Amino acid sequence: MNSHPDTAPDWQKAVFNVLKAGGVQQIAYVPDAGHSHVIRSAIADPDITDVVLTTEEEGVALCSGAWLGGQRAVLLMQSSGVGNCVNMFSLLQSADLPFFTLVTMRGEYAEFNPWQSPMGQATQAALELMGIQVLRAAKPEEVGEIVSAGFDAAFEAGAKVAVLLGQELIGRKKWERK
Amino acid sequence: MNRKQLTARADRRAFVAQLIAATPEALIVSGLGSASYDVFASGDRDKNYYLWGAMGGATSLGLGLALAQPDKPVVVITGDGEQLMGIGSLATIAAKQPSNLTIVVLDNGHFGETGMQQSHSSLGTDLVAVAKGFGIADAFSVDSTAASAEIAQGINARQGTRFVQVFIAADEPERALPPRDGPYIKNRFRAALGLKPF
Numbered sequence: 001m002n003s004h005p006d007t008a009p010d011w012q013k014a015v016f017n018v019l020k021a022g023g024v025q026q027i028a029y030v031p032d033a034g035h036s037h038v039i040r041s042a043i044a045d046p047d048i049t050d051v052v053l054t055t056e057e058e059g060v061a062l063c064s065g066a067w068l069g070g071q072r073a074v075l076l077m078q079s080s081g082v083g084n085c086v087n088m089f090s091l092l093q094s095a096d097l098p099f100f101t102l103v104t105m106r107g108e109y110a111e112f113n114p115w116q117s118p119m120g121q122a123t124q125a126a127l128e129l130m131g132i133q134v135l136r137a138a139k140p141e142e143v144g145e146i147v148s149a150g151f152d153a154a155f156e157a158g159a160k161v162a163v164l165l166g167q168e169l170i171g172r173k174k175w176e177r178k
Numbered sequence: 179m180n181r182k183q184l185t186a187r188a189d190r191r192a193f194v195a196q197l198i199a200a201t202p203e204a205l206i207v208s209g210l211g212s213a214s215y216d217v218f219a220s221g222d223r224d225k226n227y228y229l230w231g232a233m234g235g236a237t238s239l240g241l242g243l244a245l246a247q248p249d250k251p252v253v254v255i256t257g258d259g260e261q262l263m264g265i266g267s268l269a270t271i272a273a274k275q276p277s278n279l280t281i282v283v284l285d286n287g288h289f290g291e292t293g294m295q296q297s298h299s300s301l302g303t304d305l306v307a308v309a310k311g312f313g314i315a316d317a318f319s320v321d322s323t324a325a326s327a328e329i330a331q332g333i334n335a336r337q338g339t340r341f342v343q344v345f346i347a348a349d350e351p352e353r354a355l356p357p358r359d360g361p362y363i364k365n366r367f368r369a370a371l372g373l374k375p376f
Contacts, residue, residue: 026245049245052273054266061235061264062242065207068227068364069246070373091232091239095360098376158376 008037011137011169014144015102016041019074022151026051026066026073028059034104034170035076056081057088064097072155075101079108079123079164080116089130092160099132100154101162102147109167120167127162138166186321187347190284193323194255195220197282200330201251205243205371209236209256211291212350213284217255219354224370228356228363234264237281241271244279247371251278251333258285258299265308271339272313278336281309282329285319286348294348309341317341 016038019027027042028051029035042050053059059075066073077085082103092099106113107120124134133153137146146163153159194216198206207227208217213236214228227243229236240254261283271279287300299305309317316338320329329342357363365375 026242028242049274051241051245051270054269057234058238058264058267058270061232061238061267062270064235065239065242065244066246067242068239068367069205069243070368070371071242071246073242088232088235091229091235094231095364097364156376 008040009140009169011140011143012037015147018144018148018151020045020048022155023072024074025049025071026062027076028053028062028073029076030056030059030078030081032076032078032104034078034165035102038076038102055084057085059101060085060088060091060099063099064091064095067097074151075099077101077103079103079105079120082123082126082162083119086126086130089132089160093131096158097160098154098158099160100151101132102165103127103162104165104170105167107167110172111167112173124164132160132162134162134164136164136166138168140169143169186345188321188323188325188344190216190286190344190346190349191219191351193326193344193346194284196323196326197253197255197330197333198223200327201253201333204251204253204333205247205367207236207240207243207252207254208356209233209254209260211257211260213256213260214356215351215354216284218356219351222356224366226356226363227367230358230360233260234267236260237264237267237271240279240281241267241274241276244276245274248276248278251280251336252276253280253282253333255282255284257290258283258287258305259289259291259297261305262298262303268309268312268314268341275339277338280329280333280340280342282342282344284346285343286346288348290348290350294350305343306341309343314339314341317343319343319345321345
């Protein structure tokens with residue numbers, strides 16, 4: 001595993017740059033390899049509080065509390081976590097709160113583990129069923145722009161937005177450990 | 179310990195009313211159901227955020243708020259059933275230890291809103307032990323209305339994350355229904371903090 005931030009892919013750096021430039025002060029997450037640079041950067045940044053969650057729906061409530069208190073917060077999760085959030089998403093609609101989440105996808109591209117497929121293939125529909133706008137980035141060069149567009153819709157227009165980060169960005173997972 | 183044998187119990191309405199009266203600066207988040215009714219019954223405040231849903235989310239919402247407003251005391255007032263659904267949030271809170279966050283669980287050992295079915299906290303779960311196990315060292319239980327005074331002092335002092343289990347009687351006071359209009363409550367709460375609409 002790469003652990004030095006400078007070795008992170010450019011698209012992951014672009015994600016953090018959008019959050020940092022946008023004044024995000026809380027980053028909540030259930031980890032995923034695709035979020036690793038943003039998580040490391042959040043931990044290292046004295047102006048950002050990183051919050052590791054036991055389950056993703058905590059992050060929906062935490063981001064709502066942050067907004068009530070005047071801060072911008074974002075939730076990082078893997079596609080499987082979207083299923084854990086479904087009822088908690090009702091908080092966003094009920095109070096009309098802005099919401100921004102970044103979802104790394106599994107179960108959709110060269111997936112080795114069939115247990116990832118049911119939730120991965122239902123992720124976009126589950127978000128949309130709960131009233132969350134879905135954007136998708138699949139190519140490294142488009143990540144920064146799409147994340148920025150979703151971020152602005154959330155915090156400038158009060159939208160509830162998820163950006164799905166396609167599994168092809170992360171590439172094929174190596175299952176053999178040597 | 180068998181909690182069914184406990185006889186001393188706080189009066190939930192009086193406890194909450196005294197607690198809030200002694201913490202005028204507190205930002206209060208109430209969990210759905212009876213806890214929201216208790217908070218509203220003690221007098222509506224702009225700095226109250228009543229939940230009517232999002233079960234299991236009260237303490238996580240309180241954490242986000244406490245991190246965003248470190249100079250203000252934040253109090254989550256919720257019930258045992260609501261807390262149990264979001265029990266992992268206590269680990270998340272323990273990992274951050276916001277000094278301005280107090281969690282008050284009004285524990286009657288039952289799901290009051292749905293017909294008084296027994297909850298885990300009267301079937302063997304010790305919520306204080308759970309909170310301590312997750313890493314909230316300042317966790318304890320009380321069983322009297324008068325204990326609200328000491329808890330209020332702790333809230334105002336903002337000197338550490340605290341978890342308080344309040345044993346209350348399993349009665350059902352008359353419902354006192356706070357506004358259900360989420361945007362109204364949100365905007366009122368933010369305005370009380372001097373925050374502007376986007």
